Amino acid sequence: MKNKLRSSRVVIIGTGAVGATTAYTLLLRERISELVLIDANKEKALGEALDMNHGLPFTGGVKLWAGDYSDCADADIIVIAAGASQRPGETRIDLLKRNAGIFDSIIQNIVKYNDHGIILVATNPVDILSYVSLKKSGFPSNRVIGSGTLLDSARFRYLIGQNKKINPRSIHAHIIGEHGDSELPLWSLANVAGIGLEFSAEDREEIFNSTKNAAYEIINAKGATSYAIALALDRIIVSILQNEGSVLNVSTLLTDYNGVSDVYLGVPSIVDRSGVREVLDLKLSDEELAQFHASANKLKGEIANLDL
Ligand SMILES: NC(=O)c1ccc[n+]([C@@H]2O[C@H](COP(=O)([O-])OP(=O)(O)OC[C@H]3O[C@@H](n4cnc5c(N)ncnc54)[C@H](O)[C@@H]3O)[C@@H](O)[C@H]2O)c1
Numbered sequence: 001m002k003n004k005l006r007s008s009r010v011v012i013i014g015t016g017a018v019g020a021t022t023a024y025t026l027l028l029r030e031r032i033s034e035l036v037l038i039d040a041n042k043e044k045a046l047g048e049a050l051d052m053n054h055g056l057p058f059t060g061g062v063k064l065w066a067g068d069y070s071d072c073a074d075a076d077i078i079v080i081a082a083g084a085s086q087r088p089g090e091t092r093i094d095l096l097k098r099n100a101g102i103f104d105s106i107i108q109n110i111v112k113y114n115d116h117g118i119i120l121v122a123t124n125p126v127d128i129l130s131y132v133s134l135k136k137s138g139f140p141s142n143r144v145i146g147s148g149t150l151l152d153s154a155r156f157r158y159l160i161g162q163n164k165k166i167n168p169r170s171i172h173a174h175i176i177g178e179h180g181d182s183e184l185p186l187w188s189l190a191n192v193a194g195i196g197l198e199f200s201a202e203d204r205e206e207i208f209n210s211t212k213n214a215a216y217e218i219i220n221a222k223g224a225t226s227y228a229i230a231l232a233l234d235r236i237i238v239s240i241l242q243n244e245g246s247v248l249n250v251s252t253l254l255t256d257y258n259g260v261s262d263v264y265l266g267v268p269s270i271v272d273r274s275g276v277r278e279v280l281d282l283k284l285s286d287e288e289l290a291q292f293h294a295s296a297n298k299l300k301g302e303i304a305n306l307d308l
Pocket residue numbers: 013014015016017018019038039040041044081082083084085086095099102106121122123124125126147148151179224225226229
């Protein structure tokens with residue numbers, strides 16, 4: 001029997017490629033007791049719930065149903081994966097206008113029923129929509145989290161692992177900043193067993209470009225990304241519910257962090273039952289610092305145009 005926490009309810013809003021795959025991942029992992037699916041397209045949520053429930057004889061005892069916002073009342077974590085996704089050639093920022101609009105009603109509906117849970121945002125542009133969720137919910141910032149650059153860091157670790165022929169689980173490496181085109185790699189921190197990793201300039205360029213452009217490549221090939229983001233969301237959810245204190249590159253509100261304030265960006269953060277307990281203080285090189293500021297300023301410029 002897995003170490004399942006009692007009364008752990010997760011609600012997923014938006015049961016498209018990301019939401020449904022995340023639900024399926026949570027079901028297979030069996031670390032939660034209740035899972036609720038909500039979608040503007042009720043038939044879609046119903047169909048996904050039915051399909052997954054038929055797998056329960058082969059998994060464990062997660063109670064799963066298609067619900068509505070009143071089910072948020074007892075939720076420990078509410079995942080938002082609702083809204084438009086990138087079409088081939090679109091950037092994440094291109095989604096902002098369409099998705100900021102739907103967040104108004106989603107957040108209003110959540111806070112109508114829940115004042116104690118953790119909001120975990122996956123919808124893009126994830127950093128800006130996490131900030132929007134913070135402002136619209138009135139929740140403390142530790143309880144409004146974006147998936148941030150956790151997925152990008154996983155892609156980075158995978159590609160470094162391929163380059164060095166080492167299992168990516170043994171690679172420690174971080175992508176920080178926007179989950180998007182202005183993100184940056186921290187080469188100086190990439191290590192195996194505490195030993196720094198050396199790369200040629202060509203390898204660096206190839207690894208980082210492949211990391212940054214991974215979503216474009218997958219969306220061109222199959223229309224959506226789903227498996228790795230689902231595993232990343234599962235990692236955050238389990239770290240919260242099991243009070244792990246794992247260090248994850250989630251998107252969180254920065255306050256006087258390397259000279260950056262009042263914006264959400266992905267940085268290494270300690271995640272436990274309180275949500276983001278602490279942001280780790282990174283010592284950035286001058287070049288990294290300049291890139292990090294550019295990433296922050298890009299998102300702040302977009303936020304300034306929003307009605308918050
Ligand atoms: N954070 C990440 O790393 C990451 C990774 C992949 C995708 N994403 C983002 O996740 C989002 C979802 O992507 P997808 O591929 O699952 O899209 P999708 O089109 O497959 O699914 C979106 C779902 O949201 C539902 N929806 C739309 N408006 C809604 C509303 N107001 N309330 C409830 N449900 C609503 C739709 O009916 C649909 O089922 C996109 O914004 C995408 O860019 C983020």
